[in-house]
Every structure is written in structure tokens, then in C-alpha cells.
Amino acid sequence: MKALVCNAFGPIEDLKVEDVESPSAGPGQVVVAIKAAALNFPDALIVQGLYQVKPALPFSPGAEFAGVVKTVGEGVSHLKVGDRVMALVPHGGLAEECAVDARGVIPLPDDMDYATGSALLLTYCTSLHALKDVAKLAAGETLLVLGASGGVGIAAIEIGKLMGARVIAAASSEKKLALCREHGADETIDYVRDDLRERVDALTEKRGVDVVYDAVGGAYSEAALRATSWGGRLLVVGFATGEIPRIPLNLALLKEREILGVYWGDWAKRNPKLQQAHLLQLLDWFRNQQIAPPVTEQLPLAGAVDALQRMAKRQVRGKVVVLIDK
Structure with a gap:
């Protein structure tokens, strides 16, 4: 599969789209075939080694995405292959596939497209x-x-x-x-x-x-x-x-x-019930057209490096979304 890869902490322009091994779903995990991944300011920091968390190298940035469940690991019963979902991860979202803890995967509402779902959480x-x-x-x-x-x-x-x-x-x-x-x-x-x-x-x-x-x-x-x-x-x-x-x-x-x-x-990990209530509130507001994630740009994976550079320079508005299969 293709992924945007950080092989060493440093300038954003050093990131490359590479062919890497597809992930497998371990116990309690699912693999999601990613359709859209949103960029966030921490993505620009983490690849430069400027964020409070430094992943093991090499890794792919990208913390939130939406897509379709491809495989389901042992012990997962609330998700099945083909489900439309959105998810948050520490990193790994700027790739064609990502293995993620099934507890952090949320069904994508029928009336929400992948780009919007990737930009909400x-x-x-x-x-x-x-x-x-x-x-x-x-x-x-x-x-x-x-x-x-x-x-x-x-x-x-x-x-x-x-x-x-x-x-x-x-x-x-x-x-x-x-x-x-x-x-x-x-x-x-x-x-x-x-x-x-x-x-x-x-x-x-x-x-x-x-x-x-x-x-x-x-x-x-x-x-x-x-x-x-x-x-x-x-x-x-x-x-x-x-x-x-x-x-x-x-x-x-x-x-x-x-x-x-x-x-x-960290608050969400400590307060899962309150976080669930917040999520339900956000989805209700979305259904009632009271919130609208501001997706201002949709780019292919090859355009992610330039977008991250512009984000680091505060030259973007709203949310930039990478369409993985574009």
C-alpha cells in the first residue's frame, strides 16, 4: 500500500510517499481502508520532532480519517467488514490503510461523506x-x-x-x-x-x-x-x-x-462516558445542520507535503482533507 512516510524527524519536505507493507488486524483491532484523512497542525509538528509525542521511526502522520472496515481482528463484535467509519489515531492516517483499536472507531452517519467525517472528530x-x-x-x-x-x-x-x-x-x-x-x-x-x-x-x-x-x-x-x-x-x-x-x-x-x-x-481517555455524550451532541448538531466542518481543500496523497508546509506557515484556512484513493 502507499503511505506518506516520515523516516527521520526533520523538515516537512523530507516526507515521501512510499510503498509499505499493509497492516493486519491484531486482537481488538480493525484495519480501515482509508478514503479521506484530515490534516491538523500537530501533524506538521510531529514529523519535525516538535510535538510532545515522538513516534518510533518510520511512521506516517495523520490523526483522523474516514473509510471502510477492511478486516476485523479477534474479539471485535460491534464492527464488520464493509462498515463506513471514522477514527482517531496517534498517527498513521495518511496511508491507504491503518490498523486501529476498534474501541476508537465510530460509525460514519449515512448522511455524512468521507471528507466531512475525516474533519469532524x-x-x-x-x-x-x-x-x-x-x-x-x-x-x-x-x-x-x-x-x-x-x-x-x-x-x-x-x-x-x-x-x-x-x-x-x-x-x-x-x-x-x-x-x-x-x-x-x-x-x-x-x-x-x-x-x-x-x-x-x-x-x-x-x-x-x-x-x-x-x-x-x-x-x-x-x-x-x-x-x-x-x-x-x-x-x-x-x-x-x-x-x-x-x-x-x-x-x-x-x-x-x-x-x-x-x-x-487525555481528558477523553479519562472520561469516556462524557466524551461519548459530547460525540452524540456533535452528531446531533451535524444532522440538524448546526455545525459544518470547514473543508476548504481536498487533495491527493501526493499533495499532503505541500499542504503540511503551508499549514506550518499558517497559510491554510479551515480543514485540508487528503483523498487517499484520488
């Missing part, structure tokens, strides 16, 4: 957990989303609106902000052109925002924290700028602000 589950469980976002509050045109950012916009918040989306270009407005943002800020804190003050009559969803890091984190109201909450989701900020802790003290970490993957 990681970003929407992260954002729902962040806003509901960590921030406890309440109706009537104001939510500021940094990096709002990315996969998790668009998910945060849509979910924030469904939870009754006023949503301010911040991104680095008018084209990105247009996508944010398409997905429901009430107000937008171009934080390359405008001063972030000044724009927040203007949009909130200097009251500040209640919650910041920060998947960007760098200098924007401190500016956003300064723009929160009394009791404001800063959600630490990721560091797309590549810079982990050093925030003066007196900013937390001055207005009893909270700095809250979001680690959905």
Missing part, C-alpha cells in the same frame, strides 16, 4: 470540551477566538454560538476572517493590521471578553489575556505561532483571571 471534540467543560462558557458571555479560521477555531465559533455566546473571531487576513463570518462570527479582528486589545476594547465598550480560545500563542496570548474582563478565562489550546508565551502572573491576579489548559485527548 479532533477539532470539534477539542472545542466542545474546551468551551463546555473547561471554560464553562455561559449564554450571554463574549468569546474571543484566536486563530479563528483554522479547524479548531471554526469549531469554536460554531459551538460558541450554539452555547449562546457572542463570538469575536481574530485571524491574520481578511480572507480568513471572511470564512469566520461564514461560520457565524459576530465580529472580527485582523490582528496583523489592528491592535488586538484596542479592538476588543472598542467592541466590548472596554468591558473585555469573558473567554479567550487561544490556539495561537506567541505575543497574542498576553494581549488577549489583558483584554479579558474581571474573572476572564484564557484557554490554552495550542501554539500555532511556534512560540510558547511567558505570561506575567500578575495579570491573573489583577482581575482574578484564570489561565486554563485544554488537553482533550
Whole structure:
């Protein structure tokens, strides 16, 4: 089978599409013939050795995909060959086939195509957990989303609106902000052109925002924290700028602000019943056309390297999906 392979940690351009041995389904596993795999920012980090997890070499990046069950391992009874499914894995999704723990495989709804299914789980589950469980976002509050045109950012916009918040989306270009407005943002800020804190003050009559969803890091984190109201909450989701900020802790003290970490993957393992409830909620919202994963590009496997390079440079919007059999 063909797979995008990382043979050594280093530049993204070193990744190659290679012929590798097809996986087999061990006990408790299924092998999925992958139809579509979504790219996420951690994929660009993990191949460079910059992520908190370093897989054994060689490996294929790719954490979420949708496809068809090809083979079923011993002990698996709830899935059968031919089932349409979506799945999350630590890595291995940018390949024609992947062996995965059957407990992490989810039936793909009949009204959901493979590209959409591949783009739903990681970003929407992260954002729902962040806003509901960590921030406890309440109706009537104001939510500021940094990096709002990315996969998790668009998910945060849509979910924030469904939870009754006023949503301010911040991104680095008018084209990105247009996508944010398409997905429901009430107000937008171009934080390359405008001063972030000044724009927040203007949009909130200097009251500040209640919650910041920060998947960007760098200098924007401190500016956003300064723009929160009394009791404001800063959600630490990721560091797309590549810079982990050093925030003066007196900013937390001055207005009893909270700095809250979001680690959905580990939380989901610790809270499987709550995660299942979240997933059912997301599928219900999808069926009711209240969320729409923002698939902006669909590429063949050969185009994944270029897309990952552009993602690392923050040059993509929404979700880029690789069509494996294209």
C-alpha cells in the first residue's frame, strides 16, 4: 500500500510517499481502508520532532480519517467488514490503510461523506470540551477566538454560538476572517493590521471578553489575556505561532483571571462516558445542520507535503482533507 512516510524527524519536505507493507488486524483491532484523512497542525509538528509525542521511526502522520472496515481482528463484535467509519489515531492516517483499536472507531452517519467525517472528530471534540467543560462558557458571555479560521477555531465559533455566546473571531487576513463570518462570527479582528486589545476594547465598550480560545500563542496570548474582563478565562489550546508565551502572573491576579489548559485527548481517555455524550451532541448538531466542518481543500496523497508546509506557515484556512484513493 502507499503511505506518506516520515523516516527521520526533520523538515516537512523530507516526507515521501512510499510503498509499505499493509497492516493486519491484531486482537481488538480493525484495519480501515482509508478514503479521506484530515490534516491538523500537530501533524506538521510531529514529523519535525516538535510535538510532545515522538513516534518510533518510520511512521506516517495523520490523526483522523474516514473509510471502510477492511478486516476485523479477534474479539471485535460491534464492527464488520464493509462498515463506513471514522477514527482517531496517534498517527498513521495518511496511508491507504491503518490498523486501529476498534474501541476508537465510530460509525460514519449515512448522511455524512468521507471528507466531512475525516474533519469532524479532533477539532470539534477539542472545542466542545474546551468551551463546555473547561471554560464553562455561559449564554450571554463574549468569546474571543484566536486563530479563528483554522479547524479548531471554526469549531469554536460554531459551538460558541450554539452555547449562546457572542463570538469575536481574530485571524491574520481578511480572507480568513471572511470564512469566520461564514461560520457565524459576530465580529472580527485582523490582528496583523489592528491592535488586538484596542479592538476588543472598542467592541466590548472596554468591558473585555469573558473567554479567550487561544490556539495561537506567541505575543497574542498576553494581549488577549489583558483584554479579558474581571474573572476572564484564557484557554490554552495550542501554539500555532511556534512560540510558547511567558505570561506575567500578575495579570491573573489583577482581575482574578484564570489561565486554563485544554488537553482533550487525555481528558477523553479519562472520561469516556462524557466524551461519548459530547460525540452524540456533535452528531446531533451535524444532522440538524448546526455545525459544518470547514473543508476548504481536498487533495491527493501526493499533495499532503505541500499542504503540511503551508499549514506550518499558517497559510491554510479551515480543514485540508487528503483523498487517499484520488
